[in-house]
Amino acid sequence: MQADFHNSGKICLSATDFSLDSVPLPPQRHWHRLFVSIRAPPRCSRGNPSIFQWRGGMRCALSLLPDGPRPAGGVFPGWHGTRPLSSGESAAVSIPCSLTRCPDLPFPCPVSFFFPSMSDTPHTPPAFNLKNPCLARMKRAVKLSGEGSPKDTRHFEIDLRGSGMTYEPGDSLAVLPTNCPELVNDVLHALGATGDEPVKDATQREMTFREALTSICNLATPDKKFLNAIVERSGNAPELAKLLDPARKDQLIQHLHGRELIDFLHEFPDAKFQPQEFVSFCKRLLIRLYSISSSLKAHPDSVHLTVATVRYHTFGRDRKGVASTFLAERTVLNETVIPTFINAGKGFRLPSPDDDIPIIMCGPGTGIAPFRAFLQEREATQAKGKAWLFFGEISAKTDFFYAEEWDQYLKKGVLTRLDTAFSRDQEKKIYVQHRMVEAAEELWKWLEEGAIFYVCGDASRMAADVDDALHTAIEKAGGKTREEAVAYVEEMRKSKRYRRDVY
Numbered sequence: 241m242q243a244d245f246h247n248s249g250k251i252c253l254s255a256t257d258f259s260l261d262s263v264p265l266p267p268q269r270h271w272h273r274l275f276v277s278i279r280a281p282p283r284c285s286r287g288n289p290s291i292f293q294w295r296g297g298m299r300c301a302l303s304l305l306p307d308g309p310r311p312a313g314g315v316f317p318g319w320h321g322t323r324p325l326s327s328g329e330s331a332a333v334s335i336p337c338s339l340t341r342c343p344d345l346p347f348p349c350p351v352s353f354f355f356p357s358m359s360d361t362p363h364t365p366p367a368f369n370l371k372n373p374c375l376a377r378m379k380r381a382v383k384l385s386g387e388g389s390p391k392d393t394r395h396f397e398i399d400l401r402g403s404g405m406t407y408e409p410g411d412s413l414a415v416l417p418t419n420c421p422e423l424v425n426d427v428l429h430a431l432g433a434t435g436d437e438p439v440k441d442a443t444q445r446e447m448t449f450r451e452a453l454t455s456i457c458n459l460a461t462p463d464k465k466f467l468n469a470i471v472e473r474s475g476n477a478p479e480l481a482k483l484l485d486p487a488r489k490d491q492l493i494q495h496l497h498g499r500e501l502i503d504f505l506h507e508f509p510d511a512k513f514q515p516q517e518f519v520s521f522c523k524r525l526l527i528r529l530y531s532i533s534s535s536l537k538a539h540p541d542s543v544h545l546t547v548a549t550v551r552y553h554t555f556g557r558d559r560k561g562v563a564s565t566f567l568a569e570r571t572v573l574n575e576t577v578i579p580t581f582i583n584a585g586k587g588f589r590l591p592s593p594d595d596d597i598p599i600i601m602c603g604p605g606t607g608i609a610p611f612r613a614f615l616q617e618r619e620a621t622q623a624k625g626k627a628w629l630f631f632g633e634i635s636a637k638t639d640f641f642y643a644e645e646w647d648q649y650l651k652k653g654v655l656t657r658l659d660t661a662f663s664r665d666q667e668k669k670i671y672v673q674h675r676m677v678e679a680a681e682e683l684w685k686w687l688e689e690g691a692i693f694y695v696c697g698d699a700s701r702m703a704a705d706v707d708d709a710l711h712t713a714i715e716k717a718g719g720k721t722r723e724e725a726v727a728y729v730e731e732m733r734k735s736k737r738y739r740r741d742v743y
């Protein structure tokens with residue numbers, strides 16, 4: 241068995257165009273992939289990943305990503321990139337590049353190359369997680385909702401080149417967002433702070449108050465510690481004090497609905513907080529999950545998402561969902577760093593492409609996301625079984641997401657049947673569950689052929705309505721009582737033929 245091959249060198253900058261020197265490889269071996277890693281030299285004072293913006297010959301261009309998050313006030317530890325090698329490159333590799341911006345990066349800069357051998361086990365992709373997210377960038381964003389739609393649903397493509405991050409259809413992408421700068425400014429203003437005050441997070445990492453409010457603090461849902469502190473510090477909060485009685489938990493939940501931390505700062509201006517204590521009274525800003533709407537087999541270098549932007553107005557204030565508006569409003573293409581990692585889809589998986597098993601996919605709204613990934617995967621793997629998609633939204637004119645793609649899949653036979661329900665296109669509202677009951681005979685036939693039934697999307701109402709429609713269709717077309725239909729669905733669940741990804 242041949243071993244991996246390591247080499248190292250230096251990037252030398254003589255002009256703005258340069259190349260990573262030709263790296264000789266041991267002859268008569270087959271190399272399939274190149275990993276490059278560049279360590280930031282200690283003198284590199286500005287830790288901005290954009291100083292490494294490689295533009296090279298098309299064939300050899302290699303995109304580099306930072307190794308990990310930048311420590312507060314520190315520099316990025318380095319950058320890494322990976323790309324497959326073509327057969328002609330098995331003797332030597334050189335990477336022509338041009339550095340488009342280089343404010344103060346010292347050269348020469350150490351660089352190491354790693355070539356895993358073809359016969360060895362494949363390189364284990366870097367384990368990205370919350371502590372070590374993949375710092376990706378968005379390369380394309382398209383608004384899916386047409387003009388006149390009350391919704392704002394968008395399609396995003398996030399660049400994975402050089403990251404080594406991989407995923408399967410059915411997985412979701414975790415996104416670590418930042419808060420809206422206007423909201424951060426409002427909080428700073430309400431607290432009488434400048435934002436430059438030094439604070440520490442729970443791990444004693446130092447940062448400015450503004451950085452903490454932007455990246456660490458959940459500015460939406462107030463923690464009980466914070467509400468108690470308001471009551472203690474304000475002479476004016478007897479009603480809030482009553483709501484904090486554990487016996488009035490439901491009333492507190494009702495009171496908090498539609499309110500955010502900023503509302504309490506405005507309502508009780510006499511409650512004062514020092515920056516550090518404010519940070520410690522906040523819950524932590526959490527990741528958001530998004531069902532992946534692409535297959536790596538169709539898009540080897542990217543991950544696609546289908547995201548509904550959350551915006552609403554309560555108590556006299558416009559509110560923004562943190563992550564959906566981070567992606568829709570505050571992400572600059574090819575620039576803004578998006579910390580991400582993959583959350584495995586557990587049971588939400590396709591059958592093997594060789595298995596002649598029909599699949600029924602029910603994905604209204606953004607619930608369509610994983611099924612776009614499924615169909616891309618099935619086209620690439622020439623999967624055998626039949627496929628049926630239920631999609632629903634407000635109106636065909638403005639919200640028929642990815643319509644042309646479904647059309648192509650129907651023509652090519654990747655999709656066997658498509659049923660749509662556009663609730664406001666006729667007087668009586670029609671949803672996917674109505675279409676399921678209308679198609680009960682055919683649905684029953686597919687179920688009896690062993691079809692897997694998938695549902696994805698809204699957990700609050702849609703999932704229950706679709707579940708009810710599934711039972712009704714089985715009763716109606718299968719000639720069963722309600723109890724028998726319940727037992728039939730239970731059996732589907734046990735044999736993993738009823739798979740749900742609802743949120």
Ligand SMILES: Cc1cc2nc3c(=O)[nH]c(=O)nc-3n(C[C@H](O)[C@H](O)[C@H](O)COP(=O)(O)OP(=O)(O)OC[C@H]3O[C@@H](n4cnc5c(N)ncnc54)[C@H](O)[C@@H]3O)c2cc1C
Binds near residue numbers: 528548553563742
């Ligand atoms: C496995 C999984 C997959 C998912 N896939 C997708 C997907 O493919 N596409 C997608 O768009 N989402 C998806 N989601 C949901 C997504 O994770 C986020 O929850 C969603 O985008 C909202 O996040 P946000 O940060 O924008 O909003 P947040 O800042 O979390 O705000 C949302 C909150 O605002 C409040 N709120 C919203 N509207 C109102 C109102 N009118 N009145 C009062 N309060 C209100 C509610 O408390 C709500 O929980 C998925 C979730 C899971 C768990």
